[in-house]
Each structure stands twice: as structure tokens, then as C-alpha cells.
Amino acid sequence: MSADEQLTPHALTHLTRGTQVALITLLVGALCLVLEPLVPWLVIWPAEWVLPATDWVGAGLKWFLEGIKPVARLFSELMRYPMNWANAALGATPWPIVIGLVTALGWYIGGLPMAALGFLGLSFVLSSGYWPQSMNTLALVAVSVPLALILGGAIGILANEVPRVKSVVQAVLDVMQTVPTFAYLTPLLLLFGFGPVVGLIASAIYAAPPMARNVMLGLERVEPEIKEAAIMSGGTRFQQLFQVEIPSATTQIMIGVNQCLMAALSMVIIAAVIGGFNDIGWEVLLTMRKAQFGEALLAGMVIVVFAVIIDRMSGALATERKRHDRRVVWALVAFGVVFTALFWSSLPNASEFTLMDPVAGAVDSGLTAFTQANGPWLDALKNNSMFYVLLPLRIGLDQAVLPFTWGFAWTPAMSYGLFAAGAVIAALMAWRGHATGGLMVLIGIGMLETGIANLPWPFVLSGTAALGWVAGGRKLALMSVILLSTILVSGLWERALLSLYLSGAAVFACAVVGGAIGLLSAVSETAWKIVRPICDMLQTIPLFVFLIPVLMVFQIGEFSAFLAICAYAVVPMIRYTRHGLVNTPDEMMEAAISSGATEWQILRDIRAPYAAPTILLGLNQTILYAFAMLVIAALIGTTGLGQSIYLALGQADVGLGISAGAAMAILALIADRMVQGFAEERRQALGL
Amino acid sequence: MTEANTPAIACRKLWQVFGDGAEKALTDALARSGNDADKAADLLRDAGMIPAVQDANFEVHDGELFVIMGLSGSGKSTLIRCISQLLSGTGGEIRIDGEDVRGASKKRLTALRRQKLGMVFQHFGLFPHMTVTENVAYPLRVQGISRAERTERAREVISLVGLEGREDSFPRQLSGGQRQRVGIARSLAVNPDIWFLDEPFSALDPLIRRQLQDEFLNIQATLKKSIVFITHDIAEALKLADRIAIMRDGKIVQIGTPTEIVLHPVDDYVREFSKDVAKGQHAIVSSVMREGETQFGPDDPGLQTGMTLDAALAKCMNLYEPVPVRDSSGEVVGIVHPSDLAAALQVDEA
Known part of the structure; x- marks a missing residue:
């Protein structure tokens, strides 16, 4: 590109596609800014042009939901039975037996480490005094997971057997995973009424897609010759599938089971928001609302312990082939039973354990002391981040720079100065052959000046179209514009921009920080040894729990939400960056070394370009994670679509809930497709 | 090579074309080219189709070891998959013992595979979750034969391929050569008349390959199956074959005995192959x-x-x-x- 432009600096026709679209976008943006005083509708979509789409969606859905309500209620009644059984079984079983069973299971699956994990984990739960609530949560998981496994497995097998259904199923799974979890709680609430059944069904719906995906993937990846051998052995299709293909895909399917379990647990806890069930998620929410952070943290820890036990045990089930001595299993169970029988009369009630209460109290008072002692410092961190970074990003320098915060007022002259400086930089870059980069700098300055929440809609649409076109051609550009336009005309535009701003800021922060940590982990084995378990932990913790610590230190507000999103979304960026950088083929490395390249040169010239597609995929995951967390973060005070979804849940407003959820899914989908488009392009360029 | 009345396998004008609407495209191409195979193939390629097997005509006689040889991408694996009906074929006719298998129902094909056909794969195609015995007995299991009976038969074939003592191992615990022995045993479990081998020894290292070739010839000397054997190795083809078909870009360019192939190659392509062979x-x-x-x-x-x-x-x-x-x-x-x-x-x- 650069060589081309240096040769013919004046020929517009020779500009690359990227430069062309960047130029167009810049012109559209500039035009909007200039014309703003004359035609204000260019910047803000007028309220009278908004179609009452949310109302239509609401009315249509209500009509539909009312139609199937009897069936749903019947189903809800039916589900009550297994749920009550599970509840009764887990609630009534004396705790020594439950601990014995889990420890025995751990031993059978993974030997001593797993048994210890089960024993210590459940002992912690017991001592926390949250045993009954935990068992209630576990009961929900125990019923929803089989539902999700059957549903997901059936979908996966169906997609495998009927190729025509496959692309449809894939699209539906994409949507199911991008639509935020809260969004479908609202219609479910309407269908099934208040109560734990909603959480149960929501978690089954949420947990089915990973199972379906892994079943599909596993069956697809069975070696063709194994499938052919099954055919040539004279098996019927049924025999081929159940005797050969599914058993051959066991590992992948067990990974699906693991993901299904984790998703179900996460959702069961999120569903506690609608209340009505004395489970551990509700406990966290309650204590958080009462600002009893010690208790909230303790309950959160209980959730984390369950997540870790479930994750590690089902993970071991997927990867380890070895099973351990059954005699120990029976001994452990027997010990639990005997223990119960011996101490039956004096067995303390599980809810009466208060060993951890002093800890919770200590955390509470310690926290108070900490925030008091470090108050100025923490406030400064929070305020500086808000006033100097987040706020300008959101509403632009022209509104964010105030005498009260920055010490001076923003004047139009400063705007001109800023643009002039940008123009100089752009011109310099263009002169050096980086015309696209120069244009991007100008666009960036314009966005900073205006603020993401105040961006003129023609600029957003043309910018999206431009990115889409570069990333994936006409089709992607067209799709992005059409989808964004539906948000525009449905009146959710402002909120969508707010969501875009917060997730954008978080993704940017994650990209920088996660990229740096990933790089460090790639370079230093020691760093990776420290980072890796932290990443593992962060990925195991259910979304909800991220809110507790940030809330404890920084109270309710956008900054806390920002931190929670970052903490959750940074992990894929770290992992993929490291993975991409570490997995450079040995031959390429050897060739570089024998060419005499230094470590740094190898990193810059060989590893980084080779890792680019992988890192882009990491960015893609980070974006999706950020959107997922954005909705949860609405609980602690964000504006935007997440808040709308949360409000809709409170008011049982199906139209708003689903529309805002769909808008969120649209944003995620567009971002996802674009980044994947770029990654694909890089992969092809590298011939991978 | 006794000339029987009905050949074990007969292919007439067999085509396998990949692409959307291949069947219609083939009919059109043949009509437009006046049934000239080469022209039809060109027409198909121009239309974006892949004519992987073009107008294959040959017979395999009872007890004959018929080798199909060609480089990768020449269509030999596609051809054997047509004959074994893992691919259905786009045009032409395949008869096994006189029976038209291209027109056969799914049920009939399953029955044929249970009685008559056995197949060995290049990368073994072993079921990873089954032991050696279970792998070998699987073709019997799908027929509903009792465990005792099928295990006994499996042990017979396992000893035929020299794997006694490894009956309860899993495929992952075996070496490449041992794995292919399992593959061979499994394909022989139902005592098929017709035996397909798709590059069975290509994934093995040279010493093991030669050893297995010799054992294979010994087995064939006693069993006298009708065999279609795929290979890309001319030395292997010459060593094993009764007759060889040489394929290039989807076409069979020459069929003949090893001697004919070596001494009278029809064109430069075949000559290239036999160049390195000590005639x-x-x-x-x-x-x-x-x-x-x-x-x-x-x-x-x-x-x-x-x-x-x-x-x-x-x-x-x-x-x-x-x-x-x-x-x-x-x-x-x-x-x-x-x-x-x-x-x-x-x-x-x-």
C-alpha cells in the first residue's frame, strides 16, 4: 500500500479501499459537524421520526406469549415436581452424607486432588452457614442441567443428521448466545410467572447452546475414516451414530457438558434477580443491597467454590481417562453415613454454622477501615479516570472539559486548534505513505471532540459501513447498516451509543492491558505461571460475583461497572495473545534466528504478524464478553441498553426488554462479524 | 486368473462428479460432447465441477488382486469409495457379483456390507473407544450376533493377522503396524468375498510396510478374495498385483499386468512411473x-x-x-x- 502511494501521491484513483472509505467517513463526519447548527437532525435523530417499534414488539410478543401461556404454565407445573424432589433430596440429606458423596465422586474422577477439592470446598460452604441456600441453588442446577443436556444434545444431533438444518441451527445458537441473559428473563417471567421455574428454564435455555455446539463440533470432527469404517461394517445409521460416532466424540461432548454446567450455574445465580427463591444468588443480591459487603463476599465465595468444584470435576471427566479405586469410593460414602448415624442426635443444623461470620464481620470492618484510610487515593483514582478518560470519551471534550474539573473551559478555538493539529499529523502521515492511518487519526480526534454518545448518526452508519466493507465486503457492510438502522428508528439509539461507549472503553482497556499481559506471559514463563491460574479463576467465576469486590471499593457507578467488565473481559485477550505469540512454528523461529534476528526483532517481525489472526480472535471474544458483562453491570449502575433491559425486567415490559436485548445482540453481532472478517483476512494473507 | 461368467466387480462408464447439480451437469456434458469422456470432463471443469472419476471401465475377476495406482489427487480413493458405495457415483454402473449396487436401496447396501464387503483404510479408521477385540467384532455386533460368538470369531481373525495377546488393548496403545493389523482383521471378520484396501500400508514405515505386504500376500494365498487395492507406490503395485489400473486426473490411462505396465507403457505418464523400477x-x-x-x-x-x-x-x-x-x-x-x-x-x- 505504502509503496504504491509514494509513487503516485496525487492520484486519488490509486488509493486503497481502506483509504477511500476512511476518507468518505471523515467527510461525512465533518459535514455533520459543520451542518449541525443548520440541520440539527443530522446529529440527533428527531424524536418524531422514531417508530414505536418497542411497543409493536411488546404487543406482538404479548399476544404470542398469551397464546402459549397455558402450555407454558402446564410445563411450569410439571417442572415443579422434579424441582421439589431435587430440593427435598438435597435439602433433607444430612450434610455429612452430601460431603461424603461429593468427596467420593471427586476421588473416583480425579483421585486425591479432586477428593480434597470436594471435601475442603464443601467444608467451607458448611462453615459459611450458607448450606441450605447452596443446596437450593444446586437443586436448580441439578434439574436444569439435564434439561439443557437433552435439549442441546438433541439440537446438536439434529443439526448433524440434517445438513439443511445446520446453518439455521448455527444462526439460532449465535443469537441465543449474543442476546443478553436478562433479556429473555422478561418474556419467561410473563410465561411462567414468578418463581424458581423461570430461573430453571432460563438457565436451561442459556446452557443448551454450548452443549449443542460441542456435540456438533465433536461429531463433525470424528475422523472420516472412522465414519466410513462404521458404514462398511454394515451398521445402520442409528448404530453408526450411537455405537461409533458419539462415543468417538466423547471428549468434545464432555467439554460441552462442562460448559453446560458452568453456564447453568451462572444463569441460575443471575436469575436470582427475579427473586422468589431462597438461593445463594439471592443471598448475594440481598446482602449487596444492604451494603453488607462482608456477607456478600462470603456468599460470593461460596458461589466461586461451587463453580470451581463443578468445573474442575467435570473438566477432569472430559480429559482424564483414568478412574480411581472404587473401594475408596464406597469407604468415603460409608464414612459419611456412619458419621451421620453416630452423631444423629447431636448433628448440628447446617444453617447454624457461623464459623465464617467473624470473618465476614472482619472483612466488613476491615473494608471500612481500608476505604477510610485510602479514601482520598481511591477517590482520586476513580474521579481522575472518570473526569479525564471516561467522561470525555462519552460526551466529548467540548462538554467534558469544565473549569470545575479540568481547571479551564473548552472554547471553540481549542476545537479548531485540536483539529488543526490533527490535520497536520494526518498530512505528515499521508506524506510518509500512511494515508489511511492519518485519516484514522483525524477521525479519532473528531470522535474525541464530539464524544461517542453524541456522534452524529450518519457518521456512525457510514463508519460502520466502511469498516464492514473493509472487513467482509459489501454483504457485511449492508447487513451492518440495516441492523443499525433498525436500532436508529426504534428509538434505542442513544442508549445503544451509551452501551457502545462503555463497552468500547472497556474493550480498549482490555486490549491494551490484556495484550501487554499476554505479551509478558509469552516472553516470560514465570509470568505465565502466575497469570495462568488467575485467568483460570476469572473464567470460572460466575459473572455476578465480579460485581461484589468492585462495589465494595468503588461503590455504585459507571467506574465500578467499567472495572467489572474489564476484569471479566480481559481474560480472552491475555490467553489468545499469549497463545498466538507462543505458537509460532519452530521452523519459522529457526529461520529467523539463523538469519541473525534479535529477540525483539523476532517478536516484532515474525511472531506478532503470525499471531495477528489469533489475537484478533481474542479481541473478538473480549468484545462478546464485554457485552455479556455490560448487562450484568447494569445492576450496579450503568446507563444504556443494559439498564433498559434491567428496567424492563422490573416492569415486566416485554417489548422494551426484547428490543433492548435485540439491540444489544445486534451490536455484539456486528462487532463479532467485523473482527472475524479482519481475522479471516489476516489468516488468508498468511495462507493459514 | 480363471475367467468366471460374472466378474466379482464390474464398472461401466462410471463417473463421480463433485459440485452442485452434478448429476444433471454430467448428463448435459455427455450429451453435448457426444459421449466423448475427455470432452465431457473438460465441459464439467469449465462449469466449475470436479470430475474426480471419469468414465471408469474395468472388471475384477473372482480371486483377482486388482491394484489401482495413481498419484494423490488422481481419483483413486474416490473410485474405491464409489465401488464400496461410500460415494454413490454420479453416472454409469457398478455391479458386484452381477448385482447393480448403484441402484440398490440403503437396506440392501447394509446387507451387502454385512455379508460380502470388507474395507481397510489408510489411517486405519479404528474406533478409539473399543478394544482390539471389540473393534474386530464390531461388524458382527451390528448384525446382532451374540457376544460369545462374535468374540470367538474375532479371536480367529486376530490370530490370523498375528495379534494374539493384544486382544484387550485399545488402539492408542498399539503401534502403526499393529493398528493396521486390527484394521485388516476387522475387515475380514465377516469373511467377505470382496475386499477393499485403500492405501493400507502407506502410513507405515518402509520395513513394517514390507513385512505387512508379505503377510498380506500370504493371507490372500489362503483366502483368495477378490481385491481392489489402492496405492500410490509403483513398487507395491508391481509386487502385489495380478492386474494394475493406472489413474491420472480422474481417468484410467492403462490397465494391464505388471509386465505389460513395465514393458509396454501406453504413454509418458505411465513410463515415468516405471522408470525407476528395475524392469x-x-x-x-x-x-x-x-x-x-x-x-x-x-x-x-x-x-x-x-x-x-x-x-x-x-x-x-x-x-x-x-x-x-x-x-x-x-x-x-x-x-x-x-x-x-x-x-x-x-x-x-x-
Whole structure:
């Protein structure tokens, strides 16, 4: 590109596609800014042009939901039975037996480490005094997971057997995973009424897609010759599938089971928001609302312990082939039973354990002391981040720079100065052959000046179209514009921009920080040894729990939400960056070394370009994670679509809930497709 | 090679075309080209289709070891998958023991596979979750044969391939050579009449490969199956085959005995293959013998029809006059000029 432009600096026709679209976008943006005083509708979509789409969606859905309500209620009644059984079984079983069973299971699956994990984990739960609530949560998981496994497995097998259904199923799974979890709680609430059944069904719906995906993937990846051998052995299709293909895909399917379990647990806890069930998620929410952070943290820890036990045990089930001595299993169970029988009369009630209460109290008072002692410092961190970074990003320098915060007022002259400086930089870059980069700098300055929440809609649409076109051609550009336009005309535009701003800021922060940590982990084995378990932990913790610590230190507000999103979304960026950088083929490395390249040169010239597609995929995951967390973060005070979804849940407003959820899914989908488009392009360029 | 009335396998004008609407495209292409296979293939390629097998015509006789040889991408794996009906074929006819299998129902195909067909795969295709015995017994299991009965049969075949003692191992615990023995045993479990082998030894290292080739020949000597054997290795083809079909870009360019392939290649492509082969080891005296002639000189070095050219030449080093050739019963059936022997070995330099 650069060589081309240096040769013919004046020929517009020779500009690359990227430069062309960047130029167009810049012109559209500039035009909007200039014309703003004359035609204000260019910047803000007028309220009278908004179609009452949310109302239509609401009315249509209500009509539909009312139609199937009897069936749903019947189903809800039916589900009550297994749920009550599970509840009764887990609630009534004396705790020594439950601990014995889990420890025995751990031993059978993974030997001593797993048994210890089960024993210590459940002992912690017991001592926390949250045993009954935990068992209630576990009961929900125990019923929803089989539902999700059957549903997901059936979908996966169906997609495998009927190729025509496959692309449809894939699209539906994409949507199911991008639509935020809260969004479908609202219609479910309407269908099934208040109560734990909603959480149960929501978690089954949420947990089915990973199972379906892994079943599909596993069956697809069975070696063709194994499938052919099954055919040539004279098996019927049924025999081929159940005797050969599914058993051959066991590992992948067990990974699906693991993901299904984790998703179900996460959702069961999120569903506690609608209340009505004395489970551990509700406990966290309650204590958080009462600002009893010690208790909230303790309950959160209980959730984390369950997540870790479930994750590690089902993970071991997927990867380890070895099973351990059954005699120990029976001994452990027997010990639990005997223990119960011996101490039956004096067995303390599980809810009466208060060993951890002093800890919770200590955390509470310690926290108070900490925030008091470090108050100025923490406030400064929070305020500086808000006033100097987040706020300008959101509403632009022209509104964010105030005498009260920055010490001076923003004047139009400063705007001109800023643009002039940008123009100089752009011109310099263009002169050096980086015309696209120069244009991007100008666009960036314009966005900073205006603020993401105040961006003129023609600029957003043309910018999206431009990115889409570069990333994936006409089709992607067209799709992005059409989808964004539906948000525009449905009146959710402002909120969508707010969501875009917060997730954008978080993704940017994650990209920088996660990229740096990933790089460090790639370079230093020691760093990776420290980072890796932290990443593992962060990925195991259910979304909800991220809110507790940030809330404890920084109270309710956008900054806390920002931190929670970052903490959750940074992990894929770290992992993929490291993975991409570490997995450079040995031959390429050897060739570089024998060419005499230094470590740094190898990193810059060989590893980084080779890792680019992988890192882009990491960015893609980070974006999706950020959107997922954005909705949860609405609980602690964000504006935007997440808040709308949360409000809709409170008011049982199906139209708003689903529309805002769909808008969120649209944003995620567009971002996802674009980044994947770029990654694909890089992969092809590298011939991978 | 006894000429039976119905061949074990017969392919007539067999095509396998990949692409959307392949069947119609093939009919159109054949109509437009006036049934000229080459032109039709070109038309199909122009339309963005892939004619992987073009107009294949051959027969495999009872008990014959028929090798299909070609480079990767020549369509040989596609062809064997058409015959075994893992691919259905786009046009033409496949008959197994006279029965048209392209038109057969799914049920009939399953039945055929349970009774008549066995297949060995290049990368073994073993079921990872089953032990050796379970793998081998699987074709019997799908038929509902009792565990005791199928295990017993499995043990028979396992000992036939020399894997006693490994019955309860899982595929992951075996070496490559052992895995392919399991593959072979499994394909023989139902005692099929027709045996498909898709590059069975290509994934093995050379020593193991030779060992398995020899054992394979021994097994075939006792079992006398009708075999379609795929390979990309000319040496393997020449060593094993009764007849060889050479494929190139989806077309069968020559079918013949090893001697014919080595001594009379139809074009440069086939000649390229046989270039590196020591012809004297693969061609036999009968290929240069003048049959029926009885005018020979005073010397009788004792040539026989089945002798390789190398061996014959060694015996005729200093002879310049025709010598007699005898068949296995000792009867003189023709003569050989020693100069013909030498000329045959230099055919590609000419």
C-alpha cells in the first residue's frame, strides 16, 4: 500500500479501499459537524421520526406469549415436581452424607486432588452457614442441567443428521448466545410467572447452546475414516451414530457438558434477580443491597467454590481417562453415613454454622477501615479516570472539559486548534505513505471532540459501513447498516451509543492491558505461571460475583461497572495473545534466528504478524464478553441498553426488554462479524 | 486368473462428479460432447465441477488382486469409495457379483456390507473407544450376533493377522503396524468375498510396510478374495498385483499386468512411473517369448515362462542364438532371442 502511494501521491484513483472509505467517513463526519447548527437532525435523530417499534414488539410478543401461556404454565407445573424432589433430596440429606458423596465422586474422577477439592470446598460452604441456600441453588442446577443436556444434545444431533438444518441451527445458537441473559428473563417471567421455574428454564435455555455446539463440533470432527469404517461394517445409521460416532466424540461432548454446567450455574445465580427463591444468588443480591459487603463476599465465595468444584470435576471427566479405586469410593460414602448415624442426635443444623461470620464481620470492618484510610487515593483514582478518560470519551471534550474539573473551559478555538493539529499529523502521515492511518487519526480526534454518545448518526452508519466493507465486503457492510438502522428508528439509539461507549472503553482497556499481559506471559514463563491460574479463576467465576469486590471499593457507578467488565473481559485477550505469540512454528523461529534476528526483532517481525489472526480472535471474544458483562453491570449502575433491559425486567415490559436485548445482540453481532472478517483476512494473507 | 461368467466387480462408464447439480451437469456434458469422456470432463471443469472419476471401465475377476495406482489427487480413493458405495457415483454402473449396487436401496447396501464387503483404510479408521477385540467384532455386533460368538470369531481373525495377546488393548496403545493389523482383521471378520484396501500400508514405515505386504500376500494365498487395492507406490503395485489400473486426473490411462505396465507403457505418464523400477525384476520371460516357434540354437540354458528377465538374462550372458522356453510342466512352448531380452530392459531409452 505504502509503496504504491509514494509513487503516485496525487492520484486519488490509486488509493486503497481502506483509504477511500476512511476518507468518505471523515467527510461525512465533518459535514455533520459543520451542518449541525443548520440541520440539527443530522446529529440527533428527531424524536418524531422514531417508530414505536418497542411497543409493536411488546404487543406482538404479548399476544404470542398469551397464546402459549397455558402450555407454558402446564410445563411450569410439571417442572415443579422434579424441582421439589431435587430440593427435598438435597435439602433433607444430612450434610455429612452430601460431603461424603461429593468427596467420593471427586476421588473416583480425579483421585486425591479432586477428593480434597470436594471435601475442603464443601467444608467451607458448611462453615459459611450458607448450606441450605447452596443446596437450593444446586437443586436448580441439578434439574436444569439435564434439561439443557437433552435439549442441546438433541439440537446438536439434529443439526448433524440434517445438513439443511445446520446453518439455521448455527444462526439460532449465535443469537441465543449474543442476546443478553436478562433479556429473555422478561418474556419467561410473563410465561411462567414468578418463581424458581423461570430461573430453571432460563438457565436451561442459556446452557443448551454450548452443549449443542460441542456435540456438533465433536461429531463433525470424528475422523472420516472412522465414519466410513462404521458404514462398511454394515451398521445402520442409528448404530453408526450411537455405537461409533458419539462415543468417538466423547471428549468434545464432555467439554460441552462442562460448559453446560458452568453456564447453568451462572444463569441460575443471575436469575436470582427475579427473586422468589431462597438461593445463594439471592443471598448475594440481598446482602449487596444492604451494603453488607462482608456477607456478600462470603456468599460470593461460596458461589466461586461451587463453580470451581463443578468445573474442575467435570473438566477432569472430559480429559482424564483414568478412574480411581472404587473401594475408596464406597469407604468415603460409608464414612459419611456412619458419621451421620453416630452423631444423629447431636448433628448440628447446617444453617447454624457461623464459623465464617467473624470473618465476614472482619472483612466488613476491615473494608471500612481500608476505604477510610485510602479514601482520598481511591477517590482520586476513580474521579481522575472518570473526569479525564471516561467522561470525555462519552460526551466529548467540548462538554467534558469544565473549569470545575479540568481547571479551564473548552472554547471553540481549542476545537479548531485540536483539529488543526490533527490535520497536520494526518498530512505528515499521508506524506510518509500512511494515508489511511492519518485519516484514522483525524477521525479519532473528531470522535474525541464530539464524544461517542453524541456522534452524529450518519457518521456512525457510514463508519460502520466502511469498516464492514473493509472487513467482509459489501454483504457485511449492508447487513451492518440495516441492523443499525433498525436500532436508529426504534428509538434505542442513544442508549445503544451509551452501551457502545462503555463497552468500547472497556474493550480498549482490555486490549491494551490484556495484550501487554499476554505479551509478558509469552516472553516470560514465570509470568505465565502466575497469570495462568488467575485467568483460570476469572473464567470460572460466575459473572455476578465480579460485581461484589468492585462495589465494595468503588461503590455504585459507571467506574465500578467499567472495572467489572474489564476484569471479566480481559481474560480472552491475555490467553489468545499469549497463545498466538507462543505458537509460532519452530521452523519459522529457526529461520529467523539463523538469519541473525534479535529477540525483539523476532517478536516484532515474525511472531506478532503470525499471531495477528489469533489475537484478533481474542479481541473478538473480549468484545462478546464485554457485552455479556455490560448487562450484568447494569445492576450496579450503568446507563444504556443494559439498564433498559434491567428496567424492563422490573416492569415486566416485554417489548422494551426484547428490543433492548435485540439491540444489544445486534451490536455484539456486528462487532463479532467485523473482527472475524479482519481475522479471516489476516489468516488468508498468511495462507493459514 | 480363471475367467468366471460374472466378474466379482464390474464398472461401466462410471463417473463421480463433485459440485452442485452434478448429476444433471454430467448428463448435459455427455450429451453435448457426444459421449466423448475427455470432452465431457473438460465441459464439467469449465462449469466449475470436479470430475474426480471419469468414465471408469474395468472388471475384477473372482480371486483377482486388482491394484489401482495413481498419484494423490488422481481419483483413486474416490473410485474405491464409489465401488464400496461410500460415494454413490454420479453416472454409469457398478455391479458386484452381477448385482447393480448403484441402484440398490440403503437396506440392501447394509446387507451387502454385512455379508460380502470388507474395507481397510489408510489411517486405519479404528474406533478409539473399543478394544482390539471389540473393534474386530464390531461388524458382527451390528448384525446382532451374540457376544460369545462374535468374540470367538474375532479371536480367529486376530490370530490370523498375528495379534494374539493384544486382544484387550485399545488402539492408542498399539503401534502403526499393529493398528493396521486390527484394521485388516476387522475387515475380514465377516469373511467377505470382496475386499477393499485403500492405501493400507502407506502410513507405515518402509520395513513394517514390507513385512505387512508379505503377510498380506500370504493371507490372500489362503483366502483368495477378490481385491481392489489402492496405492500410490509403483513398487507395491508391481509386487502385489495380478492386474494394475493406472489413474491420472480422474481417468484410467492403462490397465494391464505388471509386465505389460513395465514393458509396454501406453504413454509418458505411465513410463515415468516405471522408470525407476528395475524392469528385469518385474517382467517375465513369457512377455518377450515368441510363442509357438521351435527353431532354436544348440544351447539350452533352461528358461521357463515365469522366470524374471533378470534371471533369464543371467543365464544367456554369452548366447547369441534363440533358446527354448519351457512352461512349468517342462514342455517347450516357444523361443527367446537373447537380444530381445536385452532390448526389453532398455525399452525406455529407445
